[in-house]
Amino acid sequence: MEKDCLFCKIANEEIPTEFIYKNDNLVVFRDINPQAPVHLLIVPIRHIRSINDITQNDNDIISELISVAKEMAKKEGVDKSGYKIFFNVEKGGGQVIFHIHLHLIGGWEK
Ligand code: AMP
Ligand code: ZN
Numbered sequence: 105m106e107k108d109c110l111f112c113k114i115a116n117e118e119i120p121t122e123f124i125y126k127n128d129n130l131v132v133f134r135d136i137n138p139q140a141p142v143h144l145l146i147v148p149i150r151h152i153r154s155i156n157d158i159t160q161n162d163n164d165i166i167s168e169l170i171s172v173a174k175e176m177a178k179k180e181g182v183d184k185s186g187y188k189i190f191f192n193v194e195k196g197g198g199q200v201i202f203h204i205h206l207h208l209i210g211g212w213e214k
Contacts, residue, residue, distance in 0.1 A: 106151040111203035115149040125176060129165055132176055141211030142180045142187070146173050152204040155193045169206045182210035 105112045113119045115131050124144060125132040135143040146169045152158060158166060170189065177183040187210025192198040 106203070109151055109203050111147050111201055111205060112151050115147055115203075124179070125172065127172075129168055130172060132172065135207070138209075139207075140209035142182050142209065144173075144176055144180070144208040146176065146206040146208065148204060153202050154199060154204055155191050158204075173206055173208045176208055177210065180211065185213050186210060 105116055110119070114121045114133065121131075121133050123131050123133050129150075130146060130148050132144055132146050135145055148165050148169065150165070152162060152165075173189045174183070177187050187208055189206055189208050191204065191206060192200075
């Protein structure tokens, strides 16, 4: 766990947050400032700064983020209408929280 990292604190339940889903490796919660009718963040519990920092050791968790995103899209009822999943990478890429997270946005037309 990284000191002063907001998403480490959320993932380790130091900051109470309603999880849509949780397992041993990751948590899913709603973005506090949604950019779409459905806006979820899929966040590994283990601290990784950004996509720039992933190694082959992280292949499993990155793959799991994507497969859980697929399940969450279905759960939120946006799988058929469609959605976007993306990582912002570093400041120029719009990243403001430096603990890797996958965005899932959708729900414009269900
Ligand atoms: P990024 O710009 O990719 O780093 O995304 C960070 C996201 O985290 C933004 O969309 C914020 O709205 C969201 N966010 C920041 N603080 C919280 C929080 N406490 N709970 C939920 N979402 C948050
Ligand atoms: Zn962190």
